[in-house]
Amino acid sequence: MQTARRIQQLPPYLFAEIDKKIAKAKAAGVDIISFGMGDPDRPTPRHIIERLQSAAEEAWTHRYPSYEGMLAFREAVADWYRQNRGVELDPVSEIVALIGSKEGLAHISLCYVDPGDINLVPDPGYPAYSTGTLFAGGKSFKMPLLEQNGFLPDLAAIPSDIAKQAKLMFLNYPNNPTGAVAPKEFYQDVVAFAREYDIIVCHDAAYSEVAFDGYRPLSFLEIDGAKEVGVEFHSLSKTYNMTGWRLGWAAGNAQVIEALARVKGNIDSGVFSAVQLAGIEALRGPQDSIDAMQEVYKERRDLMIEGLRELGWRIDKPKATIYVWAPVPNGYTSTQFAAKLLDRTGVVVTPGNGYGEYGEGYVRISLCVEKERIQEALQRLKNAGIRYSE
Numbered sequence: 001m002q003t004a005r006r007i008q009q010l011p012p013y014l015f016a017e018i019d020k021k022i023a024k025a026k027a028a029g030v031d032i033i034s035f036g037m038g039d040p041d042r043p044t045p046r047h048i049i050e051r052l053q054s055a056a057e058e059a060w061t062h063r064y065p066s067y068e069g070m071l072a073f074r075e076a077v078a079d080w081y082r083q084n085r086g087v088e089l090d091p092v093s094e095i096v097a098l099i100g101s102k103e104g105l106a107h108i109s110l111c112y113v114d115p116g117d118i119n120l121v122p123d124p125g126y127p128a129y130s131t132g133t134l135f136a137g138g139k140s141f142k143m144p145l146l147e148q149n150g151f152l153p154d155l156a157a158i159p160s161d162i163a164k165q166a167k168l169m170f171l172n173y174p175n176n177p178t179g180a181v182a183p184k185e186f187y188q189d190v191v192a193f194a195r196e197y198d199i200i201v202c203h204d205a206a207y208s209e210v211a212f213d214g215y216r217p218l219s220f221l222e223i224d225g226a227k228e229v230g231v232e233f234h235s236l237s238k239t240y241n242m243t244g245w246r247l248g249w250a251a252g253n254a255q256v257i258e259a260l261a262r263v264k265g266n267i268d269s270g271v272f273s274a275v276q277l278a279g280i281e282a283l284r285g286p287q288d289s290i291d292a293m294q295e296v297y298k299e300r301r302d303l304m305i306e307g308l309r310e311l312g313w314r315i316d317k318p319k320a321t322i323y324v325w326a327p328v329p330n331g332y333t334s335t336q337f338a339a340k341l342l343d344r345t346g347v348v349v350t351p352g353n354g355y356g357e358y359g360e361g362y363v364r365i366s367l368c369v370e371k372e373r374i375q376e377a378l379q380r381l382k383n384a385g386i387r388y389s390e
């Protein structure tokens, strides 16, 4: 059975070697501490769970949902944008519900990319941007996210013949995996660039509510002209610890939303209505769980960064996201360093090259681990003599 080229062309799975080592260590009884998964470990807030329970008792929710998302959910999203970011959206034409934002990010290329077309994709980056591009028959032009540029793409470095051909530009701030955030001027440059070259901007805002120290990430849609050139993908996954629930949305340019809804209408049949009702409760109900969530990650971040600094790392505290993006000591590749950590300490981190070639030289440390275990992991590093050196 010959698989299609689009599957054969998927990038190699770079974690196979590490996964094998983890399985072996586990079998040998090693107490593994994994900072690998970007998946909130705390439960979904109680009132949201209870709304799912009551909603599931309403028999009408058992039938096919409306493909574009129930109007009440899209209205809740519109109100959320107005209250939280001062952005006005028409719930009917400018918002579509998604089965998690990954679904929309993977499908958007089917709307605009013909075989051979180009998308501008951040590297390192969330894999759905490039695999969605690949599945549509397109090619990714990599925009390197470099430390010296604050992990923002250098728009001026994109050749104009590439920019002229490009269909979509994917962006993601606060950023997975680097933890970087984007200032207003950057987004303004993006809007001007997108206008000049007729590019659709797809901004992934999955971490917009996971921010610390009073920092408030911008929505792309807050920028003048943004709605003319793009859409924002959002999700309840990280904001409310709801990764397993599969509920998100895309919002912004009405033509793009319409195209995405059309593709989706031919592939999936929308989100379980009871989950959408729970999503309305999440967006409209008490928001104190967000403060608590931010406090949990902030404490973990501080503990991790301060511990790494004691071991020689010179890294700043990320203003947002659930990740620490740490350079690997001199003399190691990302994979070699991750393997050494695992072998010597039972601590799992993700090699940065798994997010693209420009992730080489880093590892991603997820903060979805309790403080006591972070402390334990840092102690193990110290005991094993693992330090950062340039």
Ligand SMILES: *Cc1c(COP(=O)(O)O)cnc(C)c1O
Pocket (backbone or CB within 6 Å): 038, 099, 100, 101, 102, 103, 126, 172, 176, 204, 206, 234, 235, 236, 237, 238, 243, 246, 247, 248
């Ligand atoms: C977690 C994450 C998402 C959210 O995915 P869902 O499908 O909404 O659960 C989107 N983008 C990035 C970069 C993420 O890390």
